[in-house]
Structure formats: structure tokens, C-alpha cells
Amino acid sequence: MDTMTMTKIVGAGCGALLVFLLGAWAGETIYHVGVESHGEEEHAEGYAIEVASAEEAGGASDEPEVPFEEVYAAASAEAGEGLWRQCASCHRLDGSNATGPHLDGVVGREHAAVEGFAYSDALASIEGPWAPEEISHFIENPKEYAPGTKMSYRGMADIEDRANLIAYLESLS
Known part of the structure; x- marks a missing residue:
């Protein structure tokens, strides 16, 4: 490779850099x-999308809240057995502790x-x-029920699911 070829390569690189700099400028x-043509006001990068809250949209506030006792009275232990899979990764029903304490006989x-399980100070x-x-409130949102709990479960929102799961746990004792 001679000096003329090297000069051409360096010149091509400098020319490409110049084209990119001019494009950026x-x-x-x-x-x-474009920004200055809109006046002196400050512009945000993007658009704010306004969303109505559930009460304003006519969502949850229109439905009367059913008391847990009524839902629990109609709960199905068979349906709760299918929901147990969410709990089975951390809890056992055979009297042995796992990541969480055993839940056999938990109702009452x-x-x-x-014995032998290190509970958080919150619980x-x-x-x-x-x-x-009480169990329903806890599994709905463990962090809200007992702030500082070690339980990392995010919660079960559906009241019927909670009632079915508790009916299943009670049927085992």
C-alpha cells in the first residue's frame, strides 16, 4: 500500500465525518x-394523556361492594383447590415449613x-x-395488611377467589 492510497482512505473518512456533522447541524x-416559531413557552417532549379515574369513569364505584361474609358463605372448596397452586410454591399442607409456614389448620x-418458623415482626x-x-385481607395485599412482612406475594384481587381459597384451606382442617 502506498502513501497515495493511505491519503485517499483518510480523506474519505474525513469527508464522511464532515457529511455527518453537517447533517447533525x-x-x-x-x-x-420549529421550536422557536411556537413562541417563548416551554414545550415538553411528548404528550400527556389524561385518563379518568375509576370513580369518574363510572367503574368500580357504581357496583356495591359485597360483604366478604356473603361471598364466603357461597365459596367452593373445589374451586379453591385450583387456586392453591399459587400458594404451593412457598407453603405446604403437610405440617412442614417451606419458604413460608405450613398452612394446614391456618383458619382459626x-x-x-x-413453631420453628421465623415470622417477620409485622406478623x-x-x-x-x-x-x-383476616386471611382475606392478608392475601388481598400482604404488604398493606402487615407492612414489613417477608411475604413477597403481590396479592389476590378477586374476592371470590380469596373466599374459595380460604374455604379450601378450612376444608383441610
Whole structure:
């Protein structure tokens, strides 16, 4: 390779760089001229999409909330057995602890009463038994029911599913 070929390669690279720089300068100029033509006000990058809340949209507020006791009275333990799969990854029904404490006999059992399981302070400080309504509130949103709990489950939103799952757990005891 001689010096003339090397000079051509370097010149081509410099020429390409110059074309890219001029393109960037032209794009910047066009953008700023477009922004300045709209006046002195500040413009956000993007559009805000306004969304009505559930109450304004006529969503959840139109439906009366059914008390848990009524839903629980009509709950199906058979349907709850299918929902147990979500819990089975961390809990057992054979009396042995896993990531979470065993749940056999949980309905009516005192909070934080399983021997050999290290409960979080949030659950250990709650007194009283696990009534069906208490379990429902807990599995709806564990972090809200007991802030600081070790349970990482995100929650079960459907009240019928919670009632069915609790009916299944109660049928085992």
C-alpha cells in the first residue's frame, strides 16, 4: 500500500465525518427553528394523556361492594383447590415449613403460631386468630395488611377467589 492510497482512505473518512456533522447541524437548526416559531413557552417532549379515574369513569364505584361474609358463605372448596397452586410454591399442607409456614389448620390458628418458623415482626405483632376475613385481607395485599412482612406475594384481587381459597384451606382442617 502506498502513501497515495493511505491519503485517499483518510480523506474519505474525513469527508464522511464532515457529511455527518453537517447533517447533525442541519437537523439541529431545523428543530430549533420549529421550536422557536411556537413562541417563548416551554414545550415538553411528548404528550400527556389524561385518563379518568375509576370513580369518574363510572367503574368500580357504581357496583356495591359485597360483604366478604356473603361471598364466603357461597365459596367452593373445589374451586379453591385450583387456586392453591399459587400458594404451593412457598407453603405446604403437610405440617412442614417451606419458604413460608405450613398452612394446614391456618383458619382459626393464632397469628405467628407455627413453631420453628421465623415470622417477620409485622406478623408477630398481630394478635388474635386467623379468621377467614383476616386471611382475606392478608392475601388481598400482604404488604398493606402487615407492612414489613417477608411475604413477597403481590396479592389476590378477586374476592371470590380469596373466599374459595380460604374455604379450601378450612376444608383441610
